[in-house]
Amino acid sequence: MHIVDGALSTEVVIAGGVLAAGGIALGLKRLPVEKIPAAGVLSATFFVASLVHVPVGPSSVHLIMNGLAGLILGWAAFPALFIGLLLQAVFFGFGGITVLGVNTFNIAFPAVLAYYATRRGCANPNPKVAAAWAAFGGAFAIAATTACVAVALAVSGEQFVPAAKLVFVTHIPIMAIEAAISAAVVFLAARVKPELLRSEV
Amino acid sequence: MAHQVFAVDAEEIPDRGRTIVRRLDPRARILAACGFAVAVVALKSFAPLLLALAGGLVLMRLADMEPLPTLKRVAMMDGFIVFMLVLLPFTTPGETVLTVAGFPATREGFVLAAQIALKANAIVLAAMALVGTMEPVTLGHALYRLKVPENLVHLMLFTVRYIDVIHQEYQRMRLAMRARGFRPANTRHTYTSFGYLIGMMLVRALERSERILAAMKCRGFSGRLEVLDTLRYHRRDAAFAVVAALFAGALLFMEFADVAAF
Known part of the structure; x- marks a missing residue:
């Protein structure tokens, strides 16, 4: 899912950078100092969650959980996921430097969309209903992220279109897994700590 | 690295x-x-x-x-x-x-x-x-000096600080799961268990952050980033x-x- 340096056209890189900067600015604006500890610790949790590998068929994939990050962090998902990607790029060598903006937008924008789509549903007092909305949000965010990656590649060059399609197809099982895991997370949170789903951090 | x-x-x-x-x-x-x-x-x-x-x-x-x-x-x-x-x-x-x-x-x-x-x-x-x-902390301080917004640097320093703490907690919980005979496979049970695991991590993270905030308030935190080292x-x-x-x-x-x- 990470796009590396050198694959995208300059226009896409600049557009991604501008959109990501806008999203981060909005996220920071809605993040009072009082909420920074919560956002920071949750951001660290999502970082660790993205290191979790779950089995898929004969192989395994790492989780992304951006739908859930959006649901819990709201607009703060933009700065939180940007920090995750920055740390990944410089300390782990995944991703790239010039594409940080594009990668942030591709992951965080679907997170914010999932937040608006599911925040009502996930606040439902019935944990099963909340879990169903979370499943939808989890699958939707992955679908939207792969769509963003596909668009970024396709706009950069005709020759990337098959790769973009392949990205989408290979992520269909991941959508199902993220949906199942997000549902379980929200089912548990709705019963144990409903504030997690209502506080926007 | x-x-x-x-x-x-x-x-x-x-x-x-x-x-x-x-x-x-x-x-x-x-x-x-x-x-x-x-x-x-x-x-x-x-x-x-x-x-x-x-x-x-x-x-x-x-x-x-x-x-x-x-x-x-x-x-x-x-x-x-x-x-x-x-x-x-x-x-x-x-x-x-x-x-x-x-x-x-x-x-x-x-x-x-x-x-x-x-x-x-x-x-x-x-x-x-x-x-x-x-050091990630040095990176944060340097970014602050390069005029990256204070809030973003704060958030980054928090994230860096707690990745290690939460990763250890994650490993303890995985160990507890293994002790109960959990083995990841392509089953619904696996995905539900991972979901409960991440859910529990999030619940604990939020509760931890409440304690952190209380401790910070107790010490008079004003929202300013105090950078101790001089570059x-x-x-x-x-x-x-x-x-x-x-x-x-x-x-x-x-x-x-x-x-x-x-």
């Missing part, structure tokens, strides 16, 4: 502050890495691209990074992009040079795939050598900036002045 994010204990990092790169001002290193990345993505010819990759490898040595683990990490990244690179010769229009199972592969496609691979590797190597060898720009930092700018300039000169077109 990864060990800095997972180990708060700085003692574990060997030779800290003794190599050339690690003695430089962190701001100069961040700016050099960004400048290098921007210059390299603009390249197309192979001579400057190979020179850029060589530059990345030299930086890796100057930063005293272990070559084998570092190159392994870079190869892992290549593993992720390889499927895209492999497709390119077959999807790029141009002059056919060979046919695999009836699909024509073009010269232009191979060239494009090689360009992307060279750029990505050169930039990742330089970024890991220049920025990845810093000083030395002559060696200026020298490094000049060398870095000359190197990036040389790469761009090779590219656009048609010195080594091939």
